[in-house]
Amino acid sequence: LADRAALWLTLIALGGGLTTFIVWQTSDGALDFSLERAITVMVITCPHALGLAIPLVVAVSTGLSAKSGLLIRDRAAFERARNLECVIFDKTGTLTEGRFGVDDVISLQGGVTDDEVLALAAAVESQSEHPIAKGIVKGADKWKLKVKSPETFKAIPGKGAQAKVKAQDILVVSLGYLNERNITVKNKRVNKLAAQGRTVVYVLRNDKLIGAIALADIVREESKKAIQQLKEMGIQCMMLTGDSKEVAQWVAGKLELDDFFAEVLPDEKSNKIKEIQERGLKVAMVGDGVNDAPALVQADVGIAIGAGTDVAVESADIVLVENDPKDVGTILSLSKATYRKMRENLFWATGYNAISIPLAAGILFPLGIVLSPAIGALLMSISAVIVTINARMLKLPSR
Known part of the structure; x- marks a missing residue:
């Protein structure tokens, strides 16, 4: 110009x-x-x-942002940020700490102990990098359980993982996986934990449900302040997650979000962004994982958490080096x-x-x-x- x-x-x-x-x-x-x-x-x-x-002005603003750990990779996107009307956050690792801890283990089959359920799940998840998997492995270590190495391993995108442990087919999956196969869970304790916002994964052995593991993720204190700051600016705040509706509802209620989308598979995230854009809103996506990359590209402004994966960072227009969600509001104000x-x-x-x-x-x-x-x-x-x-x-x- x-x-x-x-x-x-x-x-x-x-x-x-x-x-x-x-x-x-x-x-x-x-x-x-x-x-x-x-x-x-x-x-x-x-x-x-x-x-x-x-x-x-461009030079000064770029210098200010860089000194504050805000890396602007696309100037045009940064200038568009002033017109944003909605910010959509990924949940795990962005709004929450992404560090899951085993909160409870429930055996759902007679003759199977809680320790056995957790040990089998840990054997499968020992080959995964997902935060839930790490939480299960740490839980087994904390319980001082002996965990076998799996003979084979395969990830089930957006739904869990499976492996062969001691010649047995073991699956650690989400409720969505069970629903697809019409497997019902009739256990008041499990339902209560899910209703309280716990993340519950299910363990199957040779296609039979043997137990459930409840994990809790911690909502980051910075997230509360970030959402409050954005709302004061008149920005709608939403959340995308692959977790169950109950977990998403619990986090959304804690942060007073305007809306949330639960049980969203990795390849569906960009479609959700497009769906919100079709409402006539200018949208920013904030994420940190490989599965967030398509959504970051689809959004009007893609913002990656600096501690995230290389794929997410490369797909983003702006990178928050300090891994602080409050910096989203700072970027908008600076724009x-x-x-x-x-x-x-x-x-x-x-x-x-x-x-x-x-x-x-x-x-x-x-x-x-x-x-x-x-x-x-x-x-x-x-x-x-x-x-x-x-x-x-x-x-x-x-x-």
Whole structure:
């Protein structure tokens, strides 16, 4: 924008200078006076201020964000952030700590102990990197259980994992997996834990349900402050998760979210973003995992948590290096402040030229007021200095 404006101003300067010379010459002005007016017009409209108006603000805002651990990978997306109306967060590792701990183990088959259920689940999950898997493995270690190494392992995207342990087919899966196979769980204790917001996974041995493991994820304290900050800015806050509706509802209630989407498979996340965009909302997606990458790309602004996977970071427009969800609000505030500074600088640069060009052309000559080329050069320099000072006054919003 600044480059285009500077081009037009250059053409106006040359055209204005030539027009000024012709007008004064046809008005019986002296040749030296006509040349002086034309040169003053061209000097005073030198597009330094306009050329600096936006690039200076961009440089300052980029520097401020980098020092604060906010890496802007796409400037256009950063500028779009000022118009955001909705921010959608991934749950695990973004709104919550992503560190699951085993809260309870329930045997659902006679002759199978709680220890055996947890040990078999830990054997399967020992080959997975998912936060729930790590929680189960740590739980087994805490219970001082002997965990066998699986002979084979296979992940079930969005639903769990399966492995062969001691020649037995063991699955650790979500409620969605059971529903697909019409396997019902009739246990009041399990239902109560799920209703309380626990993440419950189920253990099957040779396709028979033998137990359930309840895990709890901790809602990050920063998340509460981040949601509150965004709501004060008039931004809708939503959540995407592959967890059950009960777990999602518990987290959403704790954070007072506007909406949530539960039991969303990894390949469905981008479709959910598209669905919200079709409501006419400008959407940002905040995530940290491999399965968040398509949603980050689909969103108007993709924001990755810095502690996330390389795929998520590479797919994002903005990276929060410090892994703090409160920085989402900081990015939005900085985007608005940056755009405001750009408008201020453009207003000053164009306003200065709108007033100075007629003065340089000699419009006040009948009143004895004439600007020399030297004064014109001084005014042009002052204009550039003012634009620079105004850009430097851009500050990072309080965090």
